[in-house]
Amino acid sequence: MSIIQVRDVTKVYNKEQVPVHALNGVSLDIEEGEFTAIVGPSGSGKTTLLNIIGGLDEPTEGTVEIHDTKIFSMSESKLIDFRLHHIGFVFQAYNLIPVLTAKENIAFILQMQGRPQKECTHRSMELLKMVGLEDKVDKRPSELSGGQQQRVAVARALASKPDFVLADEPTANLDSASTANLLDMMLRLNEEESITFIFSTHDQRVVERARRVVTLVDGKVDTDEERTEKNIEH
Numbered sequence: 037m038s039i040i041q042v043r044d045v046t047k048v049y050n051k052e053q054v055p056v057h058a059l060n061g062v063s064l065d066i067e068e069g070e071f072t073a074i075v076g077p078s079g080s081g082k083t084t085l086l087n088i089i090g091g092l093d094e095p096t097e098g099t100v101e102i103h104d105t106k107i108f109s110m111s112e113s114k115l116i117d118f119r120l121h122h123i124g125f126v127f128q129a130y131n132l133i134p135v136l137t138a139k140e141n142i143a144f145i146l147q148m149q150g151r152p153q154k155e156c157t158h159r160s161m162e163l164l165k166m167v168g169l170e171d172k173v174d175k176r177p178s179e180l181s182g183g184q185q186q187r188v189a190v191a192r193a194l195a196s197k198p199d200f201v202l203a204d205e206p207t208a209n210l211d212s213a214s215t216a217n218l219l220d221m222m223l224r225l226n227e228e229e230s231i232t233f234i235f236s237t238h239d240q241r242v243v244e245r246a247r248r249v250v251t252l253v254d255g256k257v258d259t260d261e262e263r264t265e266k267n268i269e270h
């Protein structure tokens with residue numbers, strides 16, 4: 037079942053001055069349970085596309101539907117609420133709150149959704165266990181490695197049981213061992229918990245493990261390749 041439908045999306049920055057055509061008519065369907073990499077040269081529009089799918093940036097033309105809801109037809113406040121409940125975000129810079137512990141960084145998102153305190157704590161612990169950090173629950177980001185911080189960020193992205201997780205270059209700041217660990221963890225969540233991941237990457241090691249690879253060139257979908265079990269590297 038298709039959970040995301042991107043239709044004829046264009047994005048022009050600086051329309052009034054020197055226009056930059058970041059996306060030029062992108063259409064894409066994402067099905068539930070996908071593990072999809074968006075790749076392409078620098079400036080090809082990967083971040084712009086992820087931001088538009090996540091409702092963080094508005095397209096100049098075209099539509100994005102998530103579970104049959106046209107997200108840019110909503111009011112700004114409805115869209116903020118929609119994002120909070122339906123979409124998990126992971127950024128390359130982790131974006132954790134420095135003064136909060138791992139557990140509190142996750143509980144914070146749940147508190148924003150108005151969940152009871154007990155549930156926030158319980159679910160935070162459950163999520164940290166899922167990403168293999170049950171022994172780091174009370175550590176602040178500065179006490180964790182980059183790979184561990186990114187695991188907390190993935191756990192936080194999953195806090196609201198989102199329909200899918202968008203990750204913009206999640207391994208950009210990680211060494212190869214942490215990259216492999218993070219990917220193992222994301223693939224396990226994808227396979228065992230059916231969590232849909234869509235991520236942009238420059239990293240060939242990440243691309244090799246994706247199940248679908250969408251390549252953007254000059255703001256257009258150049259190729260869209262499904263990977264079979266045979267050519268996925270484990």
Ligand SMILES: Nc1ncnc2c1ncn2[C@@H]1O[C@H](COP(=O)(O)OP(=O)(O)OP(=O)(O)O)[C@@H](O)[C@H]1O
Binds near residue numbers: 050056058083084
């Ligand atoms: N806020 C902005 N204002 C003006 N131009 C922008 C803005 N954001 C992105 N662009 C331009 O849009 C184009 C696509 O950028 P985008 O960041 O989506 O590419 P990318 O494929 O993610 O690049 P990279 O791999 O380097 O992160 C680029 O030419 C970029 O300079």
